[in-house]
Amino acid sequence: MSLRPELERLLAKFGQDTQRIEDSVLIGCSKQHEAWFALDLGLNSSSSLNASLQKAEMEIELKGSFTDLRKALFQLNTKDASLLTTAQALLRWHDAHQFCSRSGQPTKKNVAGSKRVCPSSKIIYYPQMAPVVITLVSDGTRCLLARQSSFPKGMYSALAGFCDIGESLEEAVRREVAEEVGLELERLKYSASQHWSFPNSSLMIACHASVKPGQTEIQVNLKELEAAGWFSHDEVATALRRNNPYTQQQNGTFWLPPKLAIAHQLIKEWVEKPSCSTLPA
């Protein structure tokens, strides 16, 4: 069944140009091979009064309610969260790449939204993501967690950092850990990866790493981190079992990133198998 007439009706009802359907991007397909597209309703670009009026009308019409993207992500299952981050990342990329950086002319989206082309210079632009390494360092019995001042109060995570141009993942992991806490790594083991939308599209590459038992003294780089420290297996296992960050904030206890974040998976993996960082890659 085509939803296009229904979408055209909705756009017209809310005073939007129905041609905007052409801005949709392909984000996946159902088990029955129906294509799924995403469209930015443009509510953030309207004047604030207009936007809030339209949002209220849309909520009634669609029998739902708008919510903050980050909050929504943590309430969805993995499949829906992945669709939502793909949609958001792709739509935001298109919005920010309307012009060719060589000719200055408008670029044109292909139907699926997988690229944009400049009709004048013929340059093809593809959506970009930045590779980011995230590393859980262990000394065999404890793991190293850190927080940035921008994190929600009380939340600690693994060490993360953007890869520099020309670096391998291994080099990026070793450099980031050395820069942020002054440790030299012994072993490194790849764990998993995840697309991450905040603040812009990143491919998070998660690794376990170990330091030599005698070389565990950290020097926290206060330009990058607010605090960092070693946490025992019991402390981390207890924090993982607590599942309500809001009560933890009030109690002053530390808490860990939510399940959907790859940092959570990495920490959980270590709690379940502390030797994972010392096994051969």
Ligand SMILES: NC(=O)C1=CN([C@@H]2O[C@H](COP(=O)(O)OP(=O)(O)OC[C@H]3O[C@@H](n4cnc5c(N)ncnc54)[C@H](OP(=O)(O)O)[C@@H]3O)[C@@H](O)[C@H]2O)C=CC1
């Ligand atoms: N999914 C998850 O579980 C987690 C995800 N993260 C994500 O990892 C990312 C990286 O972690 P973070 O510790 O901030 O990184 P870094 O330790 O690399 O520090 C950030 C700084 O790196 C510089 N930088 C280099 N390349 C880029 C780039 N492509 N985009 C933006 N900044 C760049 C900027 O410095 P300057 O301003 O000097 O140019 C920026 O302030 C964050 O976006 C965070 O959201 C972090 C933890 C958990």
Ligand SMILES: [Mg+2]
């Ligand atoms: Mg960092």
